[in-house]
Amino acid sequence: xxxxxxxxxxxxxxxxxxxxxxxxxxxxxxxxxxxxxxxxxxxxxxxxxxxxxxxxxxxxxxxxxxxxxxxxxxxxxxxxxxxxxxxxxxxxxxxxxxxxxxxxxxxxxxxxxxxxxxxxx
Amino acid sequence: xxxxxxxxxxxxxxxxxxxxxxxxxxxxxxxxxxxxxxxxxxxxxxxxxxxxxxxxxxxxxxxxxxxxxxxxxxxxxxxxxxxxxxxxxxxxxxxxxxxxxxxxxxxxxxxxxxxxxxxxxxxxxxxxxxxxxxxxxxxxxxxxxxxxxxxxxxxxxxxxxxxxxxxxxxxxxxxxxxxxxxxxxxxxxxxxxxxxxxxxxxxxxxxxxxxxxxxxxxxxxxxxxxxxxxxxxxxxxxxxxxxxxxxxxxxxxxxxxxxxxxxxxxxxxxxxxxxxxxxxxxxxxxxxxxxxxxxxxxxxxxxxxxxxxxxxxxxxxxxxxxxxxxxxxxxxxxxxxxxxxxxxxxxxxxxxxxxxxxxxxxxxxxxxxxxxxxxxxxxxxxxxxxxxxxxxxxxxxxxxxxxxxxxxxxxxxxxxxxxxxxxxxxxxxxxxxxxxxxxxxxxxxxxxx
Numbered sequence: 001x002x003x004x005x006x007x008x009x010x011x012x013x014x015x016x017x018x019x020x021x022x023x024x025x026x027x028x029x030x031x032x033x034x035x036x037x038x039x040x041x042x043x044x045x046x047x048x049x050x051x052x053x054x055x056x057x058x059x060x061x062x063x064x065x066x067x068x069x070x071x072x073x074x075x076x077x078x079x080x081x082x083x084x085x086x087x088x089x090x091x092x093x094x095x096x097x098x099x100x101x102x103x104x105x106x107x108x109x110x111x112x113x114x115x116x117x118x119x120x121x
Numbered sequence: 122x123x124x125x126x127x128x129x130x131x132x133x134x135x136x137x138x139x140x141x142x143x144x145x146x147x148x149x150x151x152x153x154x155x156x157x158x159x160x161x162x163x164x165x166x167x168x169x170x171x172x173x174x175x176x177x178x179x180x181x182x183x184x185x186x187x188x189x190x191x192x193x194x195x196x197x198x199x200x201x202x203x204x205x206x207x208x209x210x211x212x213x214x215x216x217x218x219x220x221x222x223x224x225x226x227x228x229x230x231x232x233x234x235x236x237x238x239x240x241x242x243x244x245x246x247x248x249x250x251x252x253x254x255x256x257x258x259x260x261x262x263x264x265x266x267x268x269x270x271x272x273x274x275x276x277x278x279x280x281x282x283x284x285x286x287x288x289x290x291x292x293x294x295x296x297x298x299x300x301x302x303x304x305x306x307x308x309x310x311x312x313x314x315x316x317x318x319x320x321x322x323x324x325x326x327x328x329x330x331x332x333x334x335x336x337x338x339x340x341x342x343x344x345x346x347x348x349x350x351x352x353x354x355x356x357x358x359x360x361x362x363x364x365x366x367x368x369x370x371x372x373x374x375x376x377x378x379x380x381x382x383x384x385x386x387x388x389x390x391x392x393x394x395x396x397x398x399x400x401x402x403x404x405x406x407x408x409x410x411x412x413x414x415x416x417x418x419x420x421x422x423x424x425x426x427x428x429x430x431x432x433x434x435x436x437x438x439x440x441x442x443x444x445x446x447x448x449x450x451x452x453x454x455x456x457x458x459x460x461x462x463x464x465x466x467x468x469x470x471x472x473x474x475x476x477x478x479x480x481x482x483x484x485x486x487x488x489x490x491x492x493x494x495x496x497x498x499x500x501x502x503x504x505x506x507x508x509x510x511x512x513x514x515x516x517x518x519x520x521x522x523x524x525x526x527x528x529x530x531x532x533x534x535x536x537x538x539x540x541x542x543x544x545x546x547x548x549x550x551x552x553x554x555x556x557x558x559x560x561x562x563x564x565x566x567x568x569x570x
Contacts, residue, residue, distance in 0.1 A: 045183030
């Protein structure tokens with residue numbers, strides 16, 4: 001299934017913050033994690049992740065540090081969430097639960113064709 | 122790409138290609154390359170060959186134009202080097218390069234004609250002085266309006282304050298040789314410049330990033346304008362020298378025709394040059410600030426020593442206050458310029474310490490002057506000139522105090538660089554407000570004296 005790009009963009013920040021809330025990671029690991037979490041349905045354009053990470057860093061939600069890859073020794077930038085990032089995440093979480101709750105009711109009330117219903121379930 | 126190129130060669134090739142995007146710094150490129158290599162390694166582990174893995178990894182990386190545009194949006198200080206955002210689709214905009222040149226040249230000539238008309242038909246030096254900005258501004262704003270394709274609503278938002286300003290400057294019954302008239306003439310260009318800024322940022326004046334772009338633009342414009350002025354001066358000097366050999370005097374022609382056209386024309390052309398050729402100067406401006414920050418610190422410290430040891434200021438008048446304002450504006454320009462060119466994510470360094478020293482020195486000198494000045498005003502009463510100079514001084518003082526506070530916080534890791542940057546851009550409209558007060562409110566309050 002292809003997910004609309006506006007939806008991908010809107011969910012990118014909470015996803016990144018949420019994934020980093022579990023521990024620091026580098027960019028590639030974040031992309032992989034997103035793929036795993038969505039069962040491969042959400043395919044981000046890899047290059048677009050980095051400007052987002054830099055923006056979150058500038059806003060103070062993330063902290064970046066250069067380290068080295070354990071396998072190859074290549075220079076690698078790791079991102080970790082900051083307290084302000086955790087606050088932002090909590091805020092996003094509230095917003096999304098409101099949206100999700102409203103959507104659940106809409107799906108419940110609306111007469112959807114059966115194929116779409118299973119798709120969203 | 123060669124089908125049998127080795128993987129390393131292919132990656133090097135890709136790296137070279139991406140490196141041409143100025144919005145992507147070498148460190149970002151390392152980050153992206155690490156990503157690419159991991160993606161390739163994973164494809165290889167999944168059974169693809171080198172070429173296939175490389176192609177898949179490149180494809181996953183996304184459209185390079187779109188990615189670099191995203192980088193540019195996030196790092197506008199780098200984007201500055203590259204000029205506004207990459208054209209979304211050069212074919213779609215369909216503006217041939219000569220058309221822009223034609224527009225710029227006609228606007229430059231238009232500005233010259235307007236000024237010449239003003240010189241010929243507006244009676245009196247004072248009336249002319251009040252109107253100079255009004256005559257030239259529409260042409261500069263028109264260039265941005267054309268370039269940014271401003272919407273009609275925004276154009277109205279520019280025209281209305283412009284018209285209000287024009288009415289006030291010409292309809293107020295200013296007393297001849299009065300100071301409120303002169304003050305209005307001096308403060309009107311500030312308002313006009315901020316209006317030009319609204320046009321420059323295409324109406325997105327609420328955005329801190331765009332405001333900072335306008336600050337950069339202003340600095341670059343000053344440099345270009347100076348360079349054009351120097352070049353023009355050399356040409357005029359040589360011409361005059363040659364004409365003198367045959368007994369012709371260039372001066373009347375120069376005053377009547379060359380200067381009225383050359384000066385406003387150079388302003389419009391400089392604006393266009395900044396838009397078109399930013400990176401020619403791009404490396405000079407930050408270097409200039411780095412050279413002049415320590416020198417200015419030395420100057421301020423010398424002033425401080427002289428002022429505190431000389432035992433009482435002999436001639437404390439508004440001239441001193443104006444001089445002090447000029448010093449503070451200089452410090453402010455150095456600060457704004459250094460901040461606008463700085464990589465926001467870089468950790469605090471020695472130059473940030475120097476900047477704080479600069480701010481503290483400027484504040485100390487101003488404090489000494491200001492106490493002397495306040496005593497003077499208490500003694501001899503106020504005048505529009507003193508109030509205007511004092512008001513500006515206080516505005517600058519607040520600006521620099523807060524900037525010093527924030528940069529101390531930044532050095533101690535208490536606040537982020539972005540806060541320091543935001544303070545600058547948020548505070549800028551205050552100067553516009555003050556200029557508006559001086560132009561619109563001062564004359565009636567001081568009975569147009």
